[in-house]
Amino acid sequence: MSLFKPRKLIEYAAMAAIWVALILLFGSLSHNFLSSRTFLTLANRIPALAVVSVGMTLVLVIGGIDLSVGSVAGLCGSLLGVLVLNCHMPFWEAVVLCLIMGLAAGTANGLVSVCLNIPSFIVTLGMLEVARGLAYLVTNSQTKYIGGAVEGLSEPVASFGVSPAFLITVALTIIGQIVLSRTVFGRYLIAIGTNEGATRLAGINPVPSKIAVFALAGLLSGLGGVFLTSRLGSADPNVGVGMELSAIAAVVIGGTSLMGGRGSVINTFFGVLIIATLDAGLAQIGASEPAKRVITGAVIVAAVVLDASRQRLATRLAQSFNVVKRNANTAAPTSPN
Amino acid sequence: MADAPLLEVTGLEKSYNVPVLSDFNFDLLPGEVHALVGSNGAGKSTFARILCGLTQRDRGDIRLNGRHHNPGSKRDAEHAGVIMVLQELNVIPTLSIAENIFLNRLPRNGGFIRYNNLHAQAAKALARAGLEGVDPATPAGLLGVGHQQLVEIAGALSQDCRLLILDEPTAALSDPEIDKLFENVRRLQSEGVGIIYVSHRMDEIRRIANRITVLRDGRRVATHKVGDVTSTELVREMAGHDLPERKQSARATGPVALRVNNLKAGPRVRGVTFEARHGEILGIAGLIGSGRTETLRAIFGADPKESGEILIDGKAVRIRNPKDAVQAGIALIPEDRKQHGLLLSQSIRVNTTLSSISNHASAGWLNADAESQTATAQCQQLNTRCHNIEQVVGELSGGNQQKVVIARWLARDCDVMLFDEPTRGIDVAAKDTIYELLRGLAAKGKAVVVVSSELVELMALCDRIIVMSDGRIAAEFLPGNWSQETITKAAFSSYLTESEGATAL
Structure with missing residues (x-):
């Protein structure tokens, strides 16, 4: 069960511990912070960034990068508003069209970068501009208020206190992790990210997997855009500006390597939580917007520096766990499962 | 000179969780070639790395010319005159040969590199390493692995060096290149340089070394004068147990599994035709650069083909990429396993x-x-x-x-297995396992194709040897009618007769 290997569990726990520490820190600095309201606010704020970061994790695992996620989210979010307001399309049909839009943008990224062998950095930088421009075009550069028609997705369900968007996000995070660690597709991604040349010589064609990853990242960006528009209740062509950097930060805080070959969707989710908690907590203790950015920036770098020692610690703990397990196994022979 | 050792090591210890070197003693005289042998993981490389400042020892005493030698970095060690040629290639492919050799001491004028001076020095250094005629401005990445290794050695030879460490220096070299290397080693020897020679190749050690120290599990097992010990004894000391005797029985080979017809791919594969049978080990000999690796890669679809036909079990197969090859039942075990x-x-x-x-x-x-x-x-x-x-x-x-x-x-x-230098940089005991494995694969009816630069290895292993020379198959040998001399002659044949075509490349 690679999802629940001791090493992985230890890594998840380490990330969770950092998040809890952050919460306790803000709790001690501001007595209002430790309340269920804070957590509900967090839960309803993170879905867009979190689903985009799931896609970003997969892209970074193959050693690529997708700078267009924020713009694609902006384009899809804007498109949603236009479809609902101007075309009077039913909400769910509009959502499907938006997701197709995201998928198309991502597929274009993948096709151009993989088939023409252009670094994904360049291709997605181009898409960043193209998608943002299209977002302005479809909205005539105006923010359009939509209201109730789209907000349902982001409004807390009475009995849970969290929104459907949050539940979808949690589900997609778990599915993303399972895809990465338990499917052939995920194995190919890790292999390609570790050493694409060797993977090719092992008889695997890396092209379809690579294109699929960019397509998925586009699709998830589209969903992120839908979440954003739903939360704001309006279609804003500026939405999602700079989101690619927050997503990369969340993924990297979660220990995914920018060099490819190593990554965890669950830890990315913790990365998103840490960024969102930092944002909310700093606001609560009255930090100014500039101060927030300085601190967030420092935390991102510190997290990556700490990551190296966290990895070592996890390896050591997992080894000692294996020793215990081996000793137990010598007493009782292992069953074949 | 013999009374004052150049290098004296006592009680050297180093461990990474497990001890890698324990209570290791060693000495080296000026002008001596002292070979260091042992299985992988015996501690040879660690010892070498400590001497040249890449790793720090835990405890123990190292004296170089009577003075404490405890380099904190490769640079420190080089200042003390200790230079190492690493087993792993350390060449930066995008820089020129000259820049690679002089990277840490580029001749400069202010911040500008003096290229004329650099190239002149580099040409001299290359000539000393036996690479005369190679343009020092060539990007190092365009050279084959063997020549890259010689460039590294040229780099080491161009520095003021009192102790030279060669770690498997001949792993990628062909026989004439080895001869050139040994000329260099002997010249350094006569200048009083001490040389530590780490290798698995007994025949070379016999040719070049004065003494041999055997390492096992981080300890010194024995030190011999080179004439006083047989290879079998050495192998036994390294392995700690007798190696099983090789069984050389004639194998019955089956129908043709792989047929390659007039394969052309790039400048190094100029019309290769051969076949390999089920249950057969086919050796491909040849000089470095004769196109052996490129042939295997072209068959496997790793590099594009210009023309030619590949048949598996008599049926033509279209191989455009490695995936096609694997589906057709072909496997490639590449030369550079790390990359x-x-x-x-x-x-x-x-x-x-x-x-x-x-x-x-x-x-x-x-x-x-x-x-x-x-x-x-x-x-x-x-x-x-x-x-x-x-x-x-x-x-x-x-x-x-x-x-x-x-x-x-x-x-x-897979039914057809292509091995490119399967034992490169592997210790004697592990080599034997690999040989057994290859024989086992053939016995199971697989067609095994082995490219190797070690003729002795091919002769011990193969049912048939074909020799490549300048992109073509120059000769075919069956057991009994081959010898090192005839194979080497065949390997050179195209280069001698078509000298114009060869130098054009």
């Missing part, structure tokens, strides 16, 4: 099942238990030394890494 073979940061399990992942999955879902079973079974069958199958392959020794690459193809069960 082209392995996913170094991944586990033995992931590496083993990579090519047969569909057999370890249903409907796209991995079956972790099946993967573990395959990896465990392969580790046991190949006797791979590891903690467990979740160990990262980058931590394994060269021989065990090679076993993991082979395990991948055994798990895939």
